[in-house]
Amino acid sequence: MVVICLVTYQIRRADASDVAWLLAQLKSFADFIETKYSLYGDEAYSKDGLQLLIDSHYLTIATLQEKPIGFMAGYFNPHLFNPAIKVLCELFWYVVPEHRRSRAGSMLMNEFISFGKKNAQWISFSLNRFT
Numbered sequence: 001m002v003v004i005c006l007v008t009y010q011i012r013r014a015d016a017s018d019v020a021w022l023l024a025q026l027k028s029f030a031d032f033i034e035t036k037y038s039l040y041g042d043e044a045y046s047k048d049g050l051q052l053l054i055d056s057h058y059l060t061i062a063t064l065q066e067k068p069i070g071f072m073a074g075y076f077n078p079h080l081f082n083p084a085i086k087v088l089c090e091l092f093w094y095v096v097p098e099h100r101r102s103r104a105g106s107m108l109m110n111e112f113i114s115f116g117k118k119n120a121q122w123i124s125f126s127l128n129r130f131t
Contacts, residue, residue, distance in 0.1 A: 010066070011062055011063075011107050011108060016051065021068050026040050032094070059072075060111055069102075071093075074116075087122045095108070
């Protein structure tokens with residue numbers, strides 16, 4: 001007997017039903033990056049921020065067999081020196097620890113880049129130092 005196990009990763013747009021999961025993950029993400037000023041502050045404020053990303057910017061979820069395992073967010077901003085340049089700025093990119101080294105992170109990044117090419121003139125990413 002041959003058993004075939006298909007691993008199904010998907011990237012989808014986040015919606016309001018994802019906010020509770022995302023809030024929990026943001027807490028983990030804030031701990032993970034170990035910055036002097038925590039990314040995660042007031043829960044109501046964070047919830048509003050997530051909803052703003054869902055409604056007006058960019059927030060995707062990586063899933064494995066429909067279970068969320070990672071996310072990537074970005075926001076649109078006009079370029080400081082030329083407002084005709086719409087920039088998609090990466091805000092955060094996170095995969096839960098047990099699913100790192102899977103395809104989820106690269107799939108999130110590829111979708112972000114694809115979306116940016118269609119909806120912005122520039123795409124930017126950031127590097128965080130642990131300070």
